[in-house]
Amino acid sequence: MTGPEGRAAHEEQAVHRRLMRFGEAESLATPMWEERDTTVRAVAGHLSSLWDSPAPAEDADGPVFTEKGLPHARASVLNLIVTVVDGAAADRVVQTLLGLGVRHPSRAVVLVPEQGGAADEPLDARISTHCHDATGGGDRICYEEVVLTVRGEAASHLNGIVAPLLIHDLPTHVWWPGDPPFNDAVFDQLLEMGDRLIVDTADFGDLLTGLRRLANLRRHSGVGDLTWERLAWWQELTAQFFDAPRFRRYLPNLSRLRIQYAVPTAPGALVRVAQEDVTPGVAAPMAQALLYAGWIATRLGWKRYRTLEALGESGFRLRLEGRHEMVDLQVEPIATDAVRPGELLSVRVRSLGETGAAEFIIDRDGEDAMVATNADGMTALLRRVSMQAPGESELLSAQLTVDRADRVYEDALRAAAILLASAREAAA
């Protein structure tokens, strides 16, 4: 194969092979099916034919048979619709999806709308399937991915193109990488088709507007956010401080929360990411820190009080009203290229009041973190824990297992918007 599509196919196979080295076992990718100027019906026909015959002959071990000599059955758990702005973004998405197939047998439809172009040849399609040996016991996880380039007027009616290509009756997730065009007609159409929308708030061009719009979206199964997923381990470590009853009594008296997050030392500086990961754009590195602050604030019932330092180059400081104490919230960017922009670097929680002083610390240090509790006048429980930043595939994968609205996230999201709005006000 030659030409850009051929190259893309070749690269895809190469990525796939590389990924498999990380996996447990060999995988099998069927040859790619490609057709220019095709129709939705032809694409749907090819998709249904994929599973009529056993695995193709390239598989050295032959097709997998069950005890009665039948080809292996197929399991699917979801549909995923992804919309990207251009071919380059599609390539990035395809690579993320490759890492995903190991965990979620699914059908992914990647849409690349191209405004303009000839109306009589609206559709190019590329279909590939990937199977992974899941357990070594002959189980295979298969997923297939359809990349559709849609031109002309059809690009404004994506829902009609996607609908026939979904597997019936399975949950459908809409993943919108980058900055979602809220209130755009196509965006709304696709949102209607899905049960759940997945975004990455760190990709939002206008963070405040984006957070507010997202908070007001009403989806049946809620909204997923890769940046929220990045916080999962930080939340777990934070909650662990207060699992022990003797430290839980400090919770109502928290008086200070300082969050540090990474920003690049120079615009465009190289970012170190996991080998299989593709660097996602980070338009809003503050998103993660804001969501973390919003999470703590809503869980502990903190209210906005006044702005101490308005948002500037060194972050912002707010005074919040806690249940018993006033709380000093500080969000501070730290220039570093050691971690991906936006990742949290340090969280320090301090408590004052009748129960005595205590400080709870999480400091990231490369792929580990130091976690410490200083309370009752002694350093108790200093320990190191693993702190590996998950790749985009892992984040997406974790979000795809969620099938209902996450009230804790929705609360944190609304609070994050309020905190950011407050930070933008002049100090009182």
Added chain:
Amino acid sequence: MTVPTVDAPAATGRPPATQGEHQPRPNPLREGLRLERMAEPCTMVICGATGDLTERKLAPALYNTLLGGFLPPEFTVVGFARRDMGDEAFRGHLLDGINKHSRNRPAKPAIWESFARGIEYHRGDFDDPAAWVELAKRLERIDRDRGTAGNRLFYLAVPPSLYPEIVSQLDRAGLSASGTHRRTGPKRGWTRVIVEKPFGYDLESARTLNRVIADVFDEDQVYRIDHYLGKETVQNLAVFRFGNGLFEPIWNRRYIDSVQITVAETVGVEGRGDFYDSTGALRDIVQNHALQLLAMFAIEPPVEFAAEDLRDEKLKVLRGVKPMTPADVAANVIRAQYVSGWVEGERISSYRDAPEVAPDSQTETLVALKLGIDSWRWAGVPFYIRTGKTLPSRVTEIAVFFKKAPLALFTRAGVPQIDDNILAIRVQPDEGILLRFGAKVPGQGLQIRNVNMDFRYGSSFAVDSPDAYETLILDAMIGDASLFTRDDEVERAWEILQPILDAWGSGTGGPLHFYAAGTWGPPAADELLERDGRAWRRP
């Protein structure tokens, strides 16, 4: 504009089983987190810490639980054994186990070093009261220094013959008390004890063992491990039945013809000859694993999916299994022993030639038996159980045979009688569920062929399932006894099997058959089903 506040959030996760323990306000930050089950700070004391179980199972389970973030920061391990070694050597022993046997390996140095600071070794003889007094002092010091709040989990990783000694020493050293203990009264924190199988050797020894433990501990402090119950599929059995509307209505004698439970191993007695020759397949597998599978399969819907409700229902099933008369034993129980043969391409020598096995051993390595459950749901449905060593494949499954269609519509069209529909629940390997039904072969004419609809957990959820020990140790720390067996269940299982042991002992229980390694057992095992017009499924 204000930040939305939340009302006092409800705790997620299950509350500890022990009632009356001091319950502080739940941690509001836990709400909605993915890790909903968080163990309280506690110290785990491993009695018999230098043994095989600690190295192969416990150390990897603890490490993986730690990596998953399930262990509280205060968590402390004290290894207690006779061997002379220091803290460092003991940590090395655990680290070896992790690096050899853990599903995540090798251990990450920084994480391990941090965890290892909370690992200590306590040298002493189990029969030396002073060693236990020292242990009590050590645990108090750990409570003070590491904030383990008086919560203690004793893991008896020792042969059952040592249980009475350890249990009474725990009592004497004042270590058996728990928050709600009926005798010792309130104490800060809880005390729980994990007991490994075998739970006794026969009915009498099981009763004695239970009594010894009950003299010191309340039943809700005792966690008897049957690692089969920690497996995902066994837990999924309940979800399959009670989480779906489709299957429960046909889960009874009206639609089910018979049930086969198979626990097949390919290995021989390899290195366990001494233990196995005095145990046999009935005690080793049927008493615990097979009867627990039977009970989980056959239970009535519990009132709640909680430990006591589940165990009440399991006990009800076991009480429905009527103990056999000697004549029943001769007719319904087949025992056999393997002789040399080939399994998986390797030659296996006869059981009697294995090291530490008596040359005239009468121990069974295979049991096939037929049981019934006298209940409204199951009356008249035979349950066939078979378990054996050196069988052709390693598989554990429950196969449900459904009754045939009432009218043989297609025999007139020249189609022979259609096979039974089968639902097979596979516990290991390849955990999953398979449904076999007849379908028309496409084309002119009428031809019917069996097709399998095969669902595998592995192909729908490709995640690393936690090892059974990880699940179970964590459950014990949280105080959830759902997946542990209760004293009355253990005794009832022995009551069912005691007549078989007695009949075999007195020579009235039918002969010992022989089968070649690598076969599915002696012809007598097949005849057990053939006389009912049935056949074993080839799993």
